[in-house]
Amino acid sequence: MAARDYGQYDGITRALELVGERWALLIVRDLLVGPRRYGELAAGLPRIPSNILASRLKELQAVGVIRRMPRSRVVLYELTPYGRELEPVVLALGAWGFKAMGDPRDDQVVTADSMTIALRTAFRADVAESLPATAYAARLGPAELLIRVDGSRLAVDRGTGPADLDFTAGPDIRHLISGELAPARAIATGVVEVLRGPDELLDRFASTFHLAA
Structure with missing residues (x-):
């Protein structure tokens, strides 16, 4: 019951x-x-x-x-x-809630699983289909994720591995994902730090993962 x-x-x-x-x-x-x-x-x-x-x-x-x-x-x-x-329901709720996230409080945490679902929510398979296969090693707060995009297929795993672009970012990455912050500006302001790989691949990441704020 x-x-x-x-x-x-x-x-x-x-x-x-x-x-x-x-x-x-x-x-x-x-x-x-x-x-x-x-x-x-x-x-x-x-x-x-x-x-x-x-x-x-x-x-x-x-x-x-x-x-x-x-x-x-x-x-x-x-x-x-x-x-x-429930997966499409959870992803739809994530997209809806993204619009009202605001700045994180000091007591709020980010986890690998929450970021994995956030990436699934923001993934634009229709855009990724026309782009070369790309792997991203992302350190998003305390979460280390290996993000692999191959056409319309997305795989997100914990940990690191060979990647075309290796970068780190904090919660302000949401401004990149929402389109409020251009990739070049995100790098220039320190919102995203590219550790390895060409900066231009962050443009591909921003095109592949996008949610309207």
Whole structure:
């Protein structure tokens, strides 16, 4: 049974009953990146109380959104096919919320999984199809990501690796992604620091990952 009952009968109400509890969609967001152990979910959501995380996982399992997958001595949580149907919903919410982000507070954190989903949200497959395959090694705050674009295909993995452009940036990179800041200006003002590779590839990155503010 859903933790909350709104007493109405329609699809939106039912969806909120299933995934509308606090933290539920952020758990779904992180599991869209890949299966996670309990400890990995807790580390990716550092402000979630352990009892709430346990409760949300049980609730999401009960309604068929996630499942437990025992692997050797480790239990992984992953989305079911029904749960993965939430991906376009989560990406649409991310695009909508991007318009109202503003400046980060001192107590707000960036995680590798949140940045992975942010990149999926901003990815413009239609633009990428006409561009050469490109790999980016990006240090976005504390998150180190290897971003590979090949036509309309996007792969984002934790860590580093061979890349055409290696760069680092803080939260102000959102001004580049929104189009408010030109790539050359982003480099000149220190919003983006190119560590290796031609500066011009940042133009390609900005074309490939774009969200209107």
